[in-house]
Amino acid sequence: MSTIKINVREKLLEAAGPVFSEKGFEKATVREICQKADVNLASVNYYFGDKEQLYLEVICLAKQMGVSRAPLPEWTENTPPEQKLEDWVVTLVRRMLGTGELSWSNHLIMREVLRPTQACEHLVQELFRPFVNIADKILLEILGDDVPDYRRMQCIFSIAAQCQFYRVSGGLVTLMLGQEEQKLHYNTEQIIEHILQFSLAAIKNLKHEYLSSEIESSSSLNRI
Amino acid sequence: MSTIKINVREKLLEAAGPVFSEKGFEKATVREICQKADVNLASVNYYFGDKEQLYLEVICLAKQMGVSRAPLPEWTENTPPEQKLEDWVVTLVRRMLGTGELSWSNHLIMREVLRPTQACEHLVQELFRPFVNIADKILLEILGDDVPDYRRMQCIFSIAAQCQFYRVSGGLVTLMLGQEEQKLHYNTEQIIEHILQFSLAAIKNLKHEYLSSEIESSSSLNRI
DNA sequence: GCTTGTTTAATACAATTGTTTAAAACGGTG
DNA sequence: CACCGTTTTAAACAATTGTATTAAACAAGC
DSSP, rough: OOSSOOOHHHHHHHHHHHHHHHHHHHOOHHHHHHHHHHTTTHHHHHHHSSSHHHHHHHHHHHHHHHHHHSSOOOOOOOOOOOHHHHHHHHHHHHHHHOTTTTTHHHHHHHHHHHOOOHHHHHHHHIIIIIHHHHOOOOOOOOOTTTTTTTHHHHHHHHEEEEEEHHHHHHHHHHHHHHHHHHHHHSSSSHHHHHHHHHHHHHHHHHHHHHHHHHHSSOOOOOOO | OSSSSOHHHHHHHHHHHHHHHHHHHOOOHHHHHHHTTTTTTHHHHHHHSEEEEHHHHHHHHHHHHHHHHHHHOOOOOTHHHHHHHHHHHHHHHHHHHSSSSTHHHHHHHHHHHHHOHHHHHIIIIIIIIIHHHHHHHHHHHHOOSSSSSHHHHHHHHHHHHHHHHHHTHHHHHHHHHHHHHHHHSSSSHHHHHHHHHHHHHHHHHHHHHHHHHHHHHSOOOOOO
């Protein structure tokens, strides 16, 4: 007797998430959402005013789920920065490539990244910028403060770009490789391992570059 | 007397390119295209059958323009592979981030990458796979054949990912950085330079990894 | 000049969209 | 039971879409 009467608002929010994520704002229809939520067609306008307001609330919901779904692990004072960076990348890839029941939130957030609306600014402030700031601190630990700020940000972008690639261009990757090749060498764990190794090498090289330019002559070990 | 009578077909193709690129297939309307082309509404169906056929022909046109717009430079036998890789990256970034009058073709192709339709398979075969094969040969020159094939492909994906990032998430980058910061350190040339340095360091490290694992024990079986 | 095939034009059509409306159903409260 | 505010329902509305239709304009050949 307690669950048969669920709030219509909640039913709408739950039903709208996957639909918006799959179809996008424009192609998603109020009729399909209401049908999936098993409520009357007029309910969206009754409870949310219009379709766009419903969308904004769904985005907010997706943001909360995205954080709680794949949280960063706890670190102690002497956790090495390389370990932190690995955790950070793992978390990012998990959030981006996560599959399963709740993956609609990832898709929806990615849609906002690819084609920002007014909701994206909210995501930047509440989700992206804090997450990037964490990576920035890690890189500061690894690189030291001789490397200028914008160079760290470029590295963060390069890492995030690789994670994003497999989410965004997954269809292309499937078309480029055979499907058996993809299943062999492109599961989530191997993708993570490659991104980490690739990026860590580049970062370490950046550090050496600034080290050697500081010492100038004595260091003969610049890696390239 | 010669130019006042342009083919209606061509007018439609030229007008449809920017519209499809800006709005996407679904949101682009036949009415807007016909209005921009200054032809009658029924012309699309008369010359192309339906909207989708027009779209396919526009994609084909975009592919041709994309290649001719930013071609790869000519190489001689003794062009060093690092130079080739730089040319390759420069070409890819130019094709992806290219602005100006003809940039609608880039946008349109990127739309196909992000959400592949049947037209994408054509793009893979005619545009992406040949271009990736070139990079694969370059990396083979740099890395040698001790590095397995899929590792080269992972590197290519990582490079392409970084190029794609600034095209795909340009709006996000603008939101994350201040606009003045973006204009300072994120113009095309600096993006290219960073991607090159970042990726080349990672690739060289990969080479050293396989070199050392080869030398340290004569048996070549101890990869994992 | 008339005929014939091709192109252009204006309009109509059927389907789908978000939104509104007005009445019915519901749930307490006196 | 009667009343009243809230919620739900079915239907309608206005706008927009791709496409079809039908007739007019045109060009070319005889």
